[in-house]
Amino acid sequence: MNSDRAAARLRVVLGHLGCPPYEAVIAHPTSGAISSASFHPQQFQYTQNNNVLSLEQRKFYEENGFLVIKNLVSDADIERFRNEFERLCRQEVKPPGLLLMKDVTIAKSVYAPNEKVITKAQDFQEDEELFRYCTLPEILKYVECFTGPNIMAMHTMLINKPPDPGKKTSRHPLHQDLHYFPFRPSNSIVCAWTAMEHIDRNNGCLVVLPGTHKGTLKPHDYPQWEGGVNIMYHGIQDYDKNNARVHLVMEKGDTVFFHPLLIHGSGQNRTQGFRKAISCHFASSSCHYIDVTGTSQENIEKEVVSIADRFYGMKGGFSLKDIWRFRARLVRGQRINL
Numbered sequence: 001m002n003s004d005r006a007a008a009r010l011r012v013v014l015g016h017l018g019c020p021p022y023e024a025v026i027a028h029p030t031s032g033a034i035s036s037a038s039f040h041p042q043q044f045q046y047t048q049n050n051n052v053l054s055l056e057q058r059k060f061y062e063e064n065g066f067l068v069i070k071n072l073v074s075d076a077d078i079e080r081f082r083n084e085f086e087r088l089c090r091q092e093v094k095p096p097g098l099l100l101m102k103d104v105t106i107a108k109s110v111y112a113p114n115e116k117v118i119t120k121a122q123d124f125q126e127d128e129e130l131f132r133y134c135t136l137p138e139i140l141k142y143v144e145c146f147t148g149p150n151i152m153a154m155h156t157m158l159i160n161k162p163p164d165p166g167k168k169t170s171r172h173p174l175h176q177d178l179h180y181f182p183f184r185p186s187n188s189i190v191c192a193w194t195a196m197e198h199i200d201r202n203n204g205c206l207v208v209l210p211g212t213h214k215g216t217l218k219p220h221d222y223p224q225w226e227g228g229v230n231i232m233y234h235g236i237q238d239y240d241k242n243n244a245r246v247h248l249v250m251e252k253g254d255t256v257f258f259h260p261l262l263i264h265g266s267g268q269n270r271t272q273g274f275r276k277a278i279s280c281h282f283a284s285s286s287c288h289y290i291d292v293t294g295t296s297q298e299n300i301e302k303e304v305v306s307i308a309d310r311f312y313g314m315k316g317g318f319s320l321k322d323i324w325r326f327r328a329r330l331v332r333g334q335r336i337n338l
């Protein structure tokens with residue numbers, strides 16, 4: 001995209017977002033449930049007809065690949081997630097499958113486990129308290145707009161972005177989440193990401209490249225960063241540098257839903273606090289697994305399989321889709337394929 005088109009797109013996005021960015025889109029999160037007679041459903045390919053989103057919200061997601069809903073998750077729930085995360089970090093509970101990750105700069109050091117050394121708790125599907133996030137009716141109500149009625153929770157994370165140790169390792173490179181997923185179609189997958197506190201550019205908010213969900217999956221690899229890169233933080237080497245960027249400033253409880261092809265990442269955390277967000281990738285249970293052999297996703301398959309070997313002693317002989325089958329949980333409707 002040339003820079004004029006990028007600027008025009010940015011104007012449209014910011015026009016929707018208002019000032020400060022994003023607020024107008026989300027000002028009436030549940031308003032304007034529209035009757036199906038008032039628009040032509042066939043013009044939409046990224047959202048479903050279910051009368052939850054307003055016409056404006058639908059058009060915004062179709063065009064940009066993300067949608068922020070203000071104040072969706074309650075303070076009380078966020079407090080519970082925060083407490084449970086701290087218990088997990090102190091290893092007071094050890095749910096099967098949970099992966100606790102450290103920043104690359106301290107990954108090899110030995111520290112007493114606590115919430116100041118863990119940068120991410122991943123795969124918490126067996127932790128009843130954190131997994132409540134993936135079953136909250138207010139979250140699933142919106143998820144259904146993208147996946148339809150049969151919903152699987154596929155990938156769970158609580159991200160605890162640490163104060164940057166001075167090496168910019170707290171950044172998350174620009175990427176498309178579909179790179180990690182051996183299931184399709186991409187339009188039936190959506191991420192819900194909820195801010196657990198005020199998040200802006202100081203503590204490393206999400207940055208999205210609007211409209212990139214309309215493109216294809218690009219090759220990903222580790223970026224050549226001087227200070228090192230966190231494990232599995234693959235990035236896109238080749239993307240349109242002129243594409244508009246939007247930094248999502250969010251308040252506690254605000255939730256962004258985004259498409260798995262949307263190019264996004266997050267900046268470094270320049271504060272002394274730990275920036276927390278909780279997220280889940282959901283997919284329609286009618287999605288199907290694909291074999292990623294011979295595709296650009298082969299590199300992540302090899303890496304994930306070797307991690308599973310090391311952490312869970314799975315002893316090879318399984319593929320990326322076996323690991324996903326093991327993680328996937330039905331949260332609404334019927335389990336079909338996944």
Ligand SMILES: O=C(O)CCC(=O)C(=O)O
Nearest residue numbers: 159161172177265266277
């Ligand atoms: O929360 C963040 O900083 C970025 C998370 C993200 O993009 C991811 O884990 O795919």
